[in-house]
Amino acid sequence: MTLTFEADPSVDQALTDGILALWADVSNAGGAVGFVPPVTPDEIRPSLLRHLAGMAEGAQRLVVGRDEHGEVAATAFFSFNSHRLMTHWVWLYTVMVHPKHQGEGYGRDLMAAVEHTARTAPGFEAIEAVRLGVRGGTGVDTFYAKCGYKEVGRVPGAIRVAPGDDRDDITMLLPLT
Numbered sequence: 001m002t003l004t005f006e007a008d009p010s011v012d013q014a015l016t017d018g019i020l021a022l023w024a025d026v027s028n029a030g031g032a033v034g035f036v037p038p039v040t041p042d043e044i045r046p047s048l049l050r051h052l053a054g055m056a057e058g059a060q061r062l063v064v065g066r067d068e069h070g071e072v073a074a075t076a077f078f079s080f081n082s083h084r085l086m087t088h089w090v091w092l093y094t095v096m097v098h099p100k101h102q103g104e105g106y107g108r109d110l111m112a113a114v115e116h117t118a119r120t121a122p123g124f125e126a127i128e129a130v131r132l133g134v135r136g137g138t139g140v141d142t143f144y145a146k147c148g149y150k151e152v153g154r155v156p157g158a159i160r161v162a163p164g165d166d167r168d169d170i171t172m173l174l175p176l177t
Contacts, residue, residue: 018072
């Protein structure tokens with residue numbers, strides 16, 4: 001089975017509910033996507049609504065991966081820079097693959113879809129790089145490095161997961177030129 005990826009999908013209740021469920025499942029499985037377990041879809045909803053508002057304003061874009069049943073199985077949100085000196089690169093946020101699909105190559109497929117979108121989709125013509133932040137201590141920086149991203153910065157202890165559990169904030173970059 002492979003995932004089917006789509007950039008800029010139509011936002012409807014099924015997509016919203018699918019992303020909320022995915023985000024909760026990833027978070028509750030220990031994924032570093034802005035929350036720590038336990039978390040519910042209702043607790044995540046305000047964060048998703050901010051992403052969706054950004055999409056409506058044209059400041060964010062979404063790549064979604066669906067499984068053979070049409071269920072949301074992977075996501076990545078692009079965020080464009082509004083600062084005039086930084087419009088040549090985008091941030092990547094909320095990169096997720098459902099835990100039941102991890103280890104099947106879908107993460108690499110998602111990152112390939114992200115790169116393809118950044119290189120070819122309308123509105124990305126001036127984009128020269130994709131940048132993302134990674135929570136240290138998860139090993140995911142090694143995964144992104146295998147996808148072509150390079151570590152370009154690290155702030156020790158910048159992310160406090162819990163009292164006494166501080167993690168590095170790692171910045172990684174994928175040059176597109």
